[in-house]
Amino acid sequence: MQTLDWIVLSITLLFIVLYGTWKTRGSKDVEQYIKGGNDTKWWTIGLSVMATQASAITFLSTPGQAFHSGMGFVQFYFGLPIAMVIICLVFIPIYHKLNVYTAYEYLESRFDLKTRTLTAILFLIQRGLAAGITIFAPAIVLSAVLGWDLITLNIIIGLLVIIYTVSGGTKAVSVTQKQQMAIIFAGMFIAFYLILQYLPDGITFSEALKIAGASDKMKVLDFSWDLNNRYTVWTGFLGGTFLMLSYFGTDQSQVQRYLSGKSVRESQLGLIFNGLLKVPMQFFILLVGVMVFVFYQFNNSPLNFNPKAQEAIAKSEYVDQYKALEEEHKVIEVVKRSMLENGITENNTARLQELNEQDKQIREKAKLLINEADKDVETNDKDYVFIHFILNNLPKGLIGLLLAVILSAAMSSTASELNALASTTAIDLYKRNVTSEKSDQHYVSMSKWFTLGWGILAILVACVANLFDNLIQLVNIIGSIFYGNVLGIFLLAFFFKFVKSNSVFIAAIITQIIIVIVWYIDLLPYLWLNALGCGLVMLIASIIQGINPSEENPELNIENIGE
Structure with a gap:
């Protein structure tokens, strides 16, 4: 800078x-x-x-x-x-x-x-x-x-x-x-x-x-x-x-x-x-x-955009293997560049996709070498692409x-x-x-x-x-673990007047435990945790309320809200 x-x-x-x-x-x-x-x-x-x-x-x-x-x-x-x-x-x-x-x-x-x-x-x-x-x-x-x-x-x-x-x-x-x-x-x-x-x-x-x-x-x-x-x-x-x-x-x-x-x-x-x-x-x-x-596609790009990854490789025994991959990557870049300068046609589209797939495989091999060189270095370089271009x-x-x-x-x-x-x-x-x-x-x-x-x-x-992985996904994963449960509680409050407080409280605790387990064993993609958590807390609360229908609920007192 x-x-x-x-x-x-x-x-x-x-x-x-x-x-x-x-x-x-x-x-x-x-x-x-x-x-x-x-x-x-x-x-x-x-x-x-x-x-x-x-x-x-x-x-x-x-x-x-x-x-x-x-x-x-x-x-x-x-x-x-x-x-x-x-x-x-x-x-x-x-x-x-x-x-x-x-x-x-x-x-x-x-x-x-x-x-x-x-x-x-x-x-x-x-x-x-x-x-x-x-x-x-x-x-x-x-x-x-x-x-x-x-x-x-x-x-x-x-x-x-x-x-x-x-x-x-x-x-x-x-x-x-x-x-x-x-x-x-x-x-x-x-x-x-x-x-x-x-x-x-x-x-x-x-x-x-x-x-x-x-x-x-x-x-x-x-x-x-x-x-x-x-x-x-x-x-x-x-x-x-x-x-x-x-x-x-x-x-x-x-x-x-x-x-x-x-x-x-x-x-x-x-x-x-x-x-x-x-x-x-x-x-x-x-x-x-x-x-x-x-x-x-028209300018040289690193094999991995994370500078720490390059440093880790340079200090390791895998530097020669990594350089060989870099040479393969550069050859593919040159071939793509000469092909793209003539424009995209039906004839070269399949060849371009083939070259992209080869380059992707080379990048994956590079990630494995980086991981062997230093397991603490992030190999997923999605978060470094744009900042590399800027600088x-x-x-x-x-x-x-x-x-x-x-x-x-x-x-x-x-x-x-x-x-x-x-x-x-x-x-x-x-x-x-x-x-x-x-x-x-x-x-x-x-x-x-x-x-x-x-x-x-x-x-x-x-x-x-x-x-780990992609930062934008990390934030959404954390949110998805909790958001569905919270949303379900609010929907119960808005639309299911027969469900009382104790039923919701118990259902919320059970649901949160289940969602954490489902996420931990990677049973579903994280976005589905929102729908699962929302549906679970509503279902469990309704079942508990059905078993114990005598519970009273406090009356809604608008005047006390915010005090």
Whole structure:
């Protein structure tokens, strides 16, 4: 990185932190600190919701996912628009009517305190882990590529977020996320434009799409029912809908974004805005990854994009075997390049696919050698593809901007998570289970301390986390283990009035144990865990209630909600 890149990166990040701190100074009461004063407009809600989900993992992992596997990952988001409509019609009106600070307050009025507390704890476990990963993801990649100290990076990212999140609460998160999304969109569009400019003369965008299509990277839809395939139309519409319903409808990091809305309509418009824009945004990010793939058809690419892997091989006894694989890889690149310069035809498509398959096998052999050289080095290089392109091909200044994109995304997601973790801890655990006889100022102060505490914990998780497979999948796996169960609890509360509190509480514990076992033995793809968890808790609770129909349920008391 050059001096100009450091200047661009530093100014961008400092502006976000200082702007968020200044804009939201003086939040004195719980309403202002946790719900942002209930004056947020729909476009701010929409961008905030989007920024909360679109972490640095999205901008690091998704292009790499497309580079290796094509556009099929976009199917993961097919259930999102459906979930947005359901949440707008069911969840938002109930939350606003009851004037809750957190989603879990409703569960006490519908069931009892222990059910509310259990659900809040499930959220805190999974979101607490995820907060650490959203810091760890960009830190480990930037550390490997730039040579920066990993622990230092984790601390810097975490502290930057803690500063303005502690200072301004929910409003600080929302106002800074607008700036972060502007930086993110600008950076990704510039990167996409430059990739196309870097392609050889005569290789237009349409020709690049033909090359990607011939290389089997443009297959968007998969209608197969193969359970070994993680991303199909069915997993997207079925498993994805359950995941998105639970995430956007019951996860406090998202619920808190639209609870700050000026009205029900503003909150609904914000979610619809997110539902309409999110799938095209993910499609575009994947398309950036596909264009990076096309770029490397005309330019040399490493056998493995993780610099640590190259270092491990260089110091091992397998260096000669690895160099032999590199030579095979280079020969295939030269053959493909000469073939593609004449354009894609029916005659050379089969040959191109054959060469791609040979190159894939060479890369897999390289991974085995890397693993033999150092078992602690990550061989899956999906998360390093895009950052490698940025650092080795973009001009001065733009490298700093794209790194700011990655770090801004990390900060936006982490800020939302810390804000939600602190609110849930303060309102659902501390205020409800420890003390409810304190002033507003006391709970604002405690929320700030909880934000600091969760921020420190997230940094610690980031410092001890281990990277495996693809980062974006890791976050979704953690969510899928818990989200289905939580969603099922809420659906029971909304629609199954005959089910009482004890039945739900017991069913939730049994379901969580089963889901963890199913995930551990790898019985189902992780997206299906959402539907399984939701269905299980509803079924088990209904059965238990049928066995013990005499249990009474507390009456819904709207006046007590939020107190």
